[in-house]
Amino acid sequence: MDRVRKAVISDWAGVLTTPLPDSIAAWLESEGIDGDHYQQAMRPYFDGSLEDNPVHALERGEIDTAGFEREIAALLRLADGGTVDAEGLIHRMFSRFDPVHEMYDTLRSVRRTGLNTALLSNSWGNGYPREHFAGTFDEVVISGEVGMRKPEPRIYLHTCERLGLSPRDCVFIDDLEHNVRTAEELGMVGLLHTDTHATRRELSRLLTIDASVFEGTPAA
Numbered sequence: 001m002d003r004v005r006k007a008v009i010s011d012w013a014g015v016l017t018t019p020l021p022d023s024i025a026a027w028l029e030s031e032g033i034d035g036d037h038y039q040q041a042m043r044p045y046f047d048g049s050l051e052d053n054p055v056h057a058l059e060r061g062e063i064d065t066a067g068f069e070r071e072i073a074a075l076l077r078l079a080d081g082g083t084v085d086a087e088g089l090i091h092r093m094f095s096r097f098d099p100v101h102e103m104y105d106t107l108r109s110v111r112r113t114g115l116n117t118a119l120l121s122n123s124w125g126n127g128y129p130r131e132h133f134a135g136t137f138d139e140v141v142i143s144g145e146v147g148m149r150k151p152e153p154r155i156y157l158h159t160c161e162r163l164g165l166s167p168r169d170c171v172f173i174d175d176l177e178h179n180v181r182t183a184e185e186l187g188m189v190g191l192l193h194t195d196t197h198a199t200r201r202e203l204s205r206l207l208t209i210d211a212s213v214f215e216g217t218p219a220a
Contacts, residue, residue, distance in 0.1 A: 005189065005207055006169040007138075008110050009159055011150075012121035012128065014175035015193045016104060017097040027096040034079045041075040058124055061144030065090060065125035094126040102196045107136050109213045110203060120159045120172075122149050139163055150174070151182035171206050173199060 014020045028035045045055045057063045073086035111117045116138045123144040133140055139162040148155035160167050172183035173191045180190035189206055193199050204211045
């Protein structure tokens with residue numbers, strides 16, 4: 001018989017918010033930033049080609065947020081060729097990550113069945129809508145607050161320890177495949193998030209709970 005899972009651990013951006021590509025596109029458009037240039041300038045930060053990646057350092061809370069904003073703003077340009085304002089850049093960017101309340105409701109429904117829930121998120125020094133966390137999570141793990149980041153195995157293990165559980169007791173939800181892969185390597189059940197309906201269906205199957213627990217929490 002399959003092991004009975006006791007907890008669900010969820011990512012934030014792209015799972016509990018609008019998708020990353022959509023949210024970034026909305027921010028670029030709102031600021032008039034050259035989107036094609038943004039993709040080109042930021043590619044080295046995400047393709048693994050930087051040996052000492054400042055994004056990774058930022059996510060661990062090792063560098064100053066304002067300094068990172070100045071570095072990124074200097075790389076970008078407006079569509080009309082103008083400069084991008086560095087001050088408050090990260091706040092403005094993440095303000096376009098709108099909450100997906102149906103996913104919060106999904107996790108609350110899971111929690112009402114008696115399972116534990118936790119948030120595990122890589123932070124860019126950004127503020128989180130913590131008012132949505134009350135009643136949703138038993139534990140909240142933010143990378144910049146603990147000096148670790150996904151997909152480093154230690155932050156997954158730290159989250160499990162906070163829950164008092166082993167990785168094999170947990171389901172992990174993320175919209176990035178490499179983050180899910182690490183969770184699976186540690187013994188968790190990984191769930192690659194694409195949309196609320198699909199995630200609810202998989203949670204019902206993985207947790208062996210009736211889909212009726214999600215009644216009254218309409219899918220996006």
